[in-house]
Amino acid sequence: MNSNVRVRFAPSPTGYLHVGGARTALFNWLYARHTGGTFILRIEDTDKARNTAEATQAIYDGLKWLGLGWDEGPFKGGDCGPYFQSEREEIYLRYFNQLKDAGHLYEHGGAWRFRSPREMVALDDLVCGHIEFDLTNPETHPDITIRRPDGGWIFHFVNVVDDIEMGMTHVIRGEDHLSNTPKHIELYKALGAKPPQFAHIPLILNRDGSKMSKRDQGAAIGGYMELGYAPEAVVNYLCLLGWSPKDNREIIDIKEIIELFDLPKINHSNAAFDLDKCNWMNTQYLLHMSPERFFELSLPFIQKAGIPYGTEAALKPVLAIIQEKTKLLSEVPDRISFFFTEDYAFEEEAVEKALKVPGALEKLTILADRYEASEAWTAESVEATLKATAAEMGWKNKELIHPTRIAVSGRSVGPSLYHMMEVLGKERTVARLRKTAEKFA
RNA sequence: GACCCUAUCGUCCAGCGGUUAGGACACCGCCCUUUCACGGCGGUGACACGGGUUCGAAUCCCGUUAGGGUCGCCA
Numbered sequence: 001m002n003s004n005v006r007v008r009f010a011p012s013p014t015g016y017l018h019v020g021g022a023r024t025a026l027f028n029w030l031y032a033r034h035t036g037g038t039f040i041l042r043i044e045d046t047d048k049a050r051n052t053a054e055a056t057q058a059i060y061d062g063l064k065w066l067g068l069g070w071d072e073g074p075f076k077g078g079d080c081g082p083y084f085q086s087e088r089e090e091i092y093l094r095y096f097n098q099l100k101d102a103g104h105l106y107e108h109g110g111a112w113r114f115r116s117p118r119e120m121v122a123l124d125d126l127v128c129g130h131i132e133f134d135l136t137n138p139e140t141h142p143d144i145t146i147r148r149p150d151g152g153w154i155f156h157f158v159n160v161v162d163d164i165e166m167g168m169t170h171v172i173r174g175e176d177h178l179s180n181t182p183k184h185i186e187l188y189k190a191l192g193a194k195p196p197q198f199a200h201i202p203l204i205l206n207r208d209g210s211k212m213s214k215r216d217q218g219a220a221i222g223g224y225m226e227l228g229y230a231p232e233a234v235v236n237y238l239c240l241l242g243w244s245p246k247d248n249r250e251i252i253d254i255k256e257i258i259e260l261f262d263l264p265k266i267n268h269s270n271a272a273f274d275l276d277k278c279n280w281m282n283t284q285y286l287l288h289m290s291p292e293r294f295f296e297l298s299l300p301f302i303q304k305a306g307i308p309y310g311t312e313a314a315l316k317p318v319l320a321i322i323q324e325k326t327k328l329l330s331e332v333p334d335r336i337s338f339f340f341t342e343d344y345a346f347e348e349e350a351v352e353k354a355l356k357v358p359g360a361l362e363k364l365t366i367l368a369d370r371y372e373a374s375e376a377w378t379a380e381s382v383e384a385t386l387k388a389t390a391a392e393m394g395w396k397n398k399e400l401i402h403p404t405r406i407a408v409s410g411r412s413v414g415p416s417l418y419h420m421m422e423v424l425g426k427e428r429t430v431a432r433l434r435k436t437a438e439k440f441a
Numbered sequence: 442g443a444c445c446c447u448a449u450c451g452u453c454c455a456g457c458g459g460u461u462a463g464g465a466c467a468c469c470g471c472c473c474u475u476u477c478a479c480g481g482c483g484g485u486g487a488c489a490c491g492g493g494u495u496c497g498a499a500u501c502c503c504g505u506u507a508g509g510g511u512c513g514c515c516a
Binding site for chain 1: 443445446448451452453454455456463464465466475476477478479508509510512513514515516
């Protein structure tokens with residue numbers, strides 16, 4: 001932290017963290033980390049009607065889950081607090097009086113409005129480039145209200161005041177604020193402050209180009225948390241919406257993204273959210289992450305589901321063999337459940353196809369005998385024994401493999417069969433084979 | 442309606458005056474294979490349109506069209 005760059009994420013507590021907001025936070029965070037600057041979290045809770053307690057928690061949870069830690073803000077403190085707009089009344093009053101005394105304000109219907117200087121306002125946006133706005137016509141650009149008759153403050157005013165007070169050097173926000181920016185610049189000037197550098201990033205839309213709202217698929221960060229995405233995958237995906245390393249790579253470590261990230265490299269056009277690609281990204285991360293990380297991310301889901309896994313030592317080998325098949329962490333409990341109970345369920349269709357065929361149950365009994373007699377118990381030895389048995393008896397491998405898979409797991413799909421039996425252990429494997437042979441006899 | 446932003450495969454990106462327009466997701470084949478995945482190979486698929494500028498435009502300029510945003514006593 002040794003540059004003077006100060007950026008912020010300033011969400012309004014709405015009850016959930018929107019992906020668009022998350023990416024705005026991410027780009028601010030990336031810029032702060034890239035420059036060695038400071039990332040600030042400020043809660044814009046001027047609207048008292050909203051439930052700030054729970055709604056604010058959703059913001060903290062989402063940012064923490066994504067790994068976007070802030071340097072100043074709630075729980076962290078800092079020299080520019082408080083970091084809740086609802087607690088900054090005196091500051092707003094001071095700036096309000098400054099504007100009023102200088103003659104920039106007038107009362108209208110009980111509310112206070114800022115008198116626009118009626119000029120051309122130029123903006124050199126770090127993403128969008130040089131833009132000139134003609135604010136000379138009051139018909140098309142009416143004066144903005146900054147304070148309600150009840151004394152409440154309006155976004156445009158408190159946002160600018162806080163950015164001045166908190167020493168923001170760069171304002172990185174959604175493009176939906178681009179048209180508001182000239183008004184903000186007027187406010188900065190009237191307050192005798194130098195406007196920060198602006199960077200308006202493109203919006204995230206639905207696949208069909210429509211605006212993403214709360215109910216749309218993939219819109220709420222909480223949804224990713226519940227379904228069990230790897231946060232690093234979601235972050236990686238979000239980074240690629242509007243930014244790219246320019247060399248056609250997709251999976252990139254966040255450390256490298258921090259190095260490569262810069263504002264002028266951000267796209268100018270809106271991006272559509274593609275859940276398919278996000279899902280692919282997630283499976284890639286799940287597949288390649290360390291077993292330790294997979295364990296760490298899976299555990300909460302396993303505990304919540306109440307899987308009686310016993311000890312971590314018993315759980316880890318099981319997780320190790322299902323990791324490569326897992327698409328979402330929320331699937332983990334179901335994928336591992338049969339390892340931890342002898343009362344596992346049998347898929348009806350699989351039973352019909354593989355067990356209720358002539359000779360299938362006899363095969364299981366014969367295999368159980370062979371396994372019982374075998375010394376070694378590794379995936380390799382288990383496989384060798386199975387194939388040797390099939391060869392000896394004149395069966396096709398498949399004719400033995402499928403009934404065996406269903407006998408030991410109750411399912412037609414699952415982890416590598418031999419590894420599954422290795423982890424299950426000799427005793428339980430043999431017992432399951434025999435029990436199944438009896439059960440469907 | 443006014444103003445602002447944007448415009449390359451269905452989607453996300455690369456390209457920044459001369460390329461067989463590249464990669465990824467998705468989709469379709471084939472291969473691998475004990476299931477399901479992973480993986481490998483191949484394929485379908487795009488420069489919105491019209492004018493310029495230039496020896497030469499996806500690349501630069503203008504217009505049109507389309508999409509998005511803003512125009513609140515919401516943030």
